[in-house]
Amino acid sequence: MRLNGIIRALESGPGIAFTSFVQTEIENAVNFAQSGNDGLVFEMEHNPWDINALRVAMQFLLLREQIIKAGSIANPMTPMVRIPPSGSEMNQWFAKQALDLGAYGIVWPRISNSAEAYNAVAACRYPRLPERAPYEPAGLRGDAPMAAARYWGLSQQEYYKRADVWPLVPEGEILVALMIEDVDGVNNIETILKEVPGIGVLLLGEGDLSQQLGCPRDYDNPELLRMMAHVLEVGKAYNVAVGHPHMTKQNARQIVDQGYRFLMSYPRRDFSALETGRNVVQGA
Numbered sequence: 001m002r003l004n005g006i007i008r009a010l011e012s013g014p015g016i017a018f019t020s021f022v023q024t025e026i027e028n029a030v031n032f033a034q035s036g037n038d039g040l041v042f043e044m045e046h047n048p049w050d051i052n053a054l055r056v057a058m059q060f061l062l063l064r065e066q067i068i069k070a071g072s073i074a075n076p077m078t079p080m081v082r083i084p085p086s087g088s089e090m091n092q093w094f095a096k097q098a099l100d101l102g103a104y105g106i107v108w109p110r111i112s113n114s115a116e117a118y119n120a121v122a123a124c125r126y127p128r129l130p131e132r133a134p135y136e137p138a139g140l141r142g143d144a145p146m147a148a149a150r151y152w153g154l155s156q157q158e159y160y161k162r163a164d165v166w167p168l169v170p171e172g173e174i175l176v177a178l179m180i181e182d183v184d185g186v187n188n189i190e191t192i193l194k195e196v197p198g199i200g201v202l203l204l205g206e207g208d209l210s211q212q213l214g215c216p217r218d219y220d221n222p223e224l225l226r227m228m229a230h231v232l233e234v235g236k237a238y239n240v241a242v243g244h245p246h247m248t249k250q251n252a253r254q255i256v257d258q259g260y261r262f263l264m265s266y267p268r269r270d271f272s273a274l275e276t277g278r279n280v281v282q283g284a
């Protein structure tokens with residue numbers, strides 16, 4: 001039984017997963033858990049690294065009615081976490097803390113080259129001896145999965161068997177998503193995919209990329225679009241899903257047709273009913 005709903009979606013049917021960045025708060029977890037999507041990414045890169053808030057929000061993804069209806073221990077809504085450090089910081093401990101709470105994957109900001117990509121995958125794997133394949137990327141994760149095993153609904157030994165990166169380990173339940181959001185990352189993308197196994201998703205950061213290109217958040221800039229198309233094509237050639245961070249009602253059809261497979265939005269609270277009410281009162 002597949003536990004990670006995002007991997008399940010990538011492996012089946014059209015191979016497309018629907019997710020969203022979500023603030024690490026109870027209300028957002030409860031609301032998004034009922035949205036019918038495959039998973040979410042708690043956005044902790046540009047928010048405080050509040051590990052207790054993450055622990056609490058993850059618990060509030062679990063809705064009894066959904067669990068009973070699904071008849072499965074798998075989370076109906078799969079949580080991943082976008083951690084704060086950029087790839088160049090060669091960090092590991094943020095991933096370790098999120099995985100140890102039971103996160104099913106990590107989104108790594110600003111990965112620019114193979115060494116950073118290798119570190120990202122290695123941080124999500126337990127160490128093993130070289131004779132036990134697949135050895136590379138050689139695991140760096142420390143061992144304390146009690147809370148994670150409980151969250152996944154498994155014994156600790158069962159957790160160990162499945163706590164590896166997909167698709168390098170086909171039964172692995174941990175998804176490593178690398179954000180490609182600078183020019184070096186775009187230029188190095190083919191080398192990264194050639195040299196580093198275990199990458200599940202390449203997620204484009206069109207905001208950051210456009211910032212570097214001198215056209216901040218101008219999503220129609222031709223150079224930005226050329227770079228995004230390049231990552232998309234290389235991802236397709238290596239059969240690695242490429243993600244789009246800003247699906248809107250306007251671009252949804254286009255990005256599906258282009259072949260993006262990890263589709264994200266950024267939910268905003270909708271106060272349009274109040275605006276309508278104000279307009280009614282003001283006679284507009």
Ligand SMILES: C[C@H](O)CC(=O)C(=O)O
Nearest residue numbers: 181205206207208209245
């Ligand atoms: C939601 C964010 O805008 C995604 C991102 O990091 C980007 O660079 O774009």
